[in-house]
Each structure stands twice: as structure tokens, then as C-alpha cells.
Amino acid sequence: MNWEVTKAKQKFSDLINAVAEETQLIYDQNQLVAVVVEAEVFQEFLAWRKQQKKPSVADALKELRQIMEEENYTLEIPPR
Secondary structure, eight states: OEEEHHHHHHTHHHHHHHTTTSOEEEEETTEEEEEEOOHHHHHHHHHHHHHHOOOOHHHHHHHHHHHHHHTTOOOOOOOO
16 A cells, blocks of 8 residues: 555554555655565565675675684785
């Protein structure tokens, strides 16, 4: 169901109850500004997003430093 912001504010409990039936879309001046979904759907989205996130080089180096520290390993840098 689609809601205008003012109507969604006025009927907030109805909005929350309607989420059990389907995702609720909230518009402000015909522009989508918010979506209300069931908590379970949101948790699934968060898990999916976490799975899709690829580690950056900085994350990989941070993990490497942590492993080296745990293993008490020092990287020997050869002379140039």
C-alpha cells in the first residue's frame, strides 16, 4: 500500500499493522521517501548486504596485521 507522509504519521499503528500483509511505501509529494518492511525481511537484507560486501585492501591489510600479531610473526624486509 502507498501512504503519504502526513497520513502515515496520523495512522502509524495502522501502517505498522499493514506491514504484515505487504511492504508499505511512504511518499512525500509523489516521491518515494521510505519503505516499511517486516523485521525478518530487513534482517535478511542486512545478511545479504553483509555477504555482498567485498573487503577492501585496507581491510585485508588490517586482517594480515592481526594474524601476524597473533602468530608473533615479523616480516623481514630485504635490503634494496
